[in-house]
Amino acid sequence: EAGVTQSPTHLIKTRGQQVTLRCSPISGHTSVYWYQQALGLGLQFLLWYDEGEERNRGNFPPRFSGRQFPNYSSELNVNALELEDSALYLCASSLRTAGTGGAETQYFGPGTRLLVL
Amino acid sequence: AQSVSQHNHHVILSEAASLELGCNYSYGGTVNLFWYVQYPGQHLQLLLKYFSGDPLVKGIKGFEAEFIKSKFSFNLRKPSVQWSDTAEYFCAVNLKWGAQKLVFGQGTRLTINP
Numbered sequence: 001e002a003g004v005t006q007s008p009t010h011l012i013k014t015r016g017q018q019v020t021l022r023c024s025p026i027s028g029h030t031s032v033y034w035y036q037q038a039l040g041l042g043l044q045f046l047l048w049y050d051e052g053e054e055r056n057r058g059n060f061p062p063r064f065s066g067r068q069f070p071n072y073s074s075e076l077n078v079n080a081l082e083l084e085d086s087a088l089y090l091c092a093s094s095l096r097t098a099g100t101g102g103a104e105t106q107y108f109g110p111g112t113r114l115l116v117l
Numbered sequence: 118a119q120s121v122s123q124h125n126h127h128v129i130l131s132e133a134a135s136l137e138l139g140c141n142y143s144y145g146g147t148v149n150l151f152w153y154v155q156y157p158g159q160h161l162q163l164l165l166k167y168f169s170g171d172p173l174v175k176g177i178k179g180f181e182a183e184f185i186k187s188k189f190s191f192n193l194r195k196p197s198v199q200w201s202d203t204a205e206y207f208c209a210v211n212l213k214w215g216a217q218k219l220v221f222g223q224g225t226r227l228t229i230n231p
Contacts, residue, residue, distance in 0.1 A: 003160070033217070033219075035219075035221075042221055043207065043224075044221075045219060045220065055217075056217070058218065092161075094217070100168060101147075101169075102149055102212065102214060102217045103149040103169075104217070105163050106163075106219060108160050108162070
């Protein structure tokens with residue numbers, strides 16, 4: 001079974017530019033999550049999509065946005081890049097299962113490493 | 118605010134030593150608890166999770182964790198570590214029946230010397 005895939009693996013951008021990161025979930029998974037892993041800040045939740053809808057958003061400015069497509073793949077867009085956006089961006093997917101109270105396992109991809117100069 | 122605290126940033130052990138990594142959380146409500154591991158050069162993967170039932174949960178590779186509700190803790194244990202356990206370990210929590218975002222601890226880097 002193929003795991004969560006992300007593209008690109010690495011990106012270098014300059015301040016003020018825009019970037020789009022892509023994620024393909026495990027086949028059959030309908031939920032996609034985005035996390036940021038910045039140096040010294042740990043893993044922080046960015047966004048959760050399920051069945052094409054944004055379900056929850058972390059404490060990030062509006063220039064972080066995304067969407068989920070009908071095939072459940074997802075994009076994360078970051079506008080007006082700032083130096084502190086340099087981080088590893090992780091995507092995870094899960095299969096919503098009734099009755100588990102949110103305890104579904106999130107399966108993580110390898111991440112996209114973004115460097116903003 | 119919801120938070121997860123991992124007490125040890127870097128733990129160094131010799132092979133066959135016993136391991137306990139601490140995790141405490143601050144959450145207003147019933148929670149699900151997770152331990153994830155990231156081996157060098159690999160993705161984050163689930164070690165174990167607790168969401169109901171027996172508070173002592175067993176995971177992959179001989180790891181276990183105990184949920185102690187009164188202490189808001191979910192410590193990870195292994196009776197005898199191996200060199201291959203060298204990795205970074207993350208405790209994570211989410212609110213049962215709430216938004217499924219995971220709140221992670223800062224991680225503990227574990228180094229096992231052969």
